[in-house]
Amino acid sequence: MTQAKATTGFLDQVNWNSDGLVPAIAQDYKSGRVLMMAWMNRESLALTASEGYAVYWSRSRKNLWRKGETSGFLQKVREIRLDCDGDTVLLMVEQQGGIACHTGRSSCFYNLLQDGEWQVNQPVIQDPKAIYN
Template identity: 65%
Template structure:
């Protein structure tokens, strides 16, 4: 067992939220979940590894799209229940929708409005 993993307050499902932030600009790119294995692998390999709740398995960011996240720095918040990954986003696309980041909707006049462009069609990114 890796002792530094014990410092984290994991939720009841054994997960912790992780924010991926552009190391150079500070832009928030995405939020995902990590289990112990994903966080340990991220620390070991220096690339972001998450746990997909929908697929119930490890998700190595960029394994299909090529949009890998090289981890520059890992931080733990004051409550020890959120991870911040400062990353170098390969390919300039972090979101599965083909956008730079996952925060492309803004609340305006009582509704969510998409404000950031699709940089690449997801059908071109995720060919099976």
């Protein structure tokens, strides 16, 4: 990933929602697999661009959330993309440790709709109790 220049003018090109947030999708840069979706504010996107690791905004805690700061499963950012409407960010990441979800799975998208019901279709790689003491 090319480090962001000292300017933060790129932030002005994002269409932030009324809460000052934009959805951010994390996708594995090698496989293309969608890992998770989270929210970013101006500060978290600027930090992600400058530090090279995913930083999100936690709506529930109302603070910055550095992905992997507790679990150790960091997301090294390879590319940052903005969609055509400017209202969704795509992070192409290297998911360290292979776990992106707080449930201990490789992706947060582990529920598959089959015959009108959600079915779990990914195993737990590591028990969340062992990840988050």
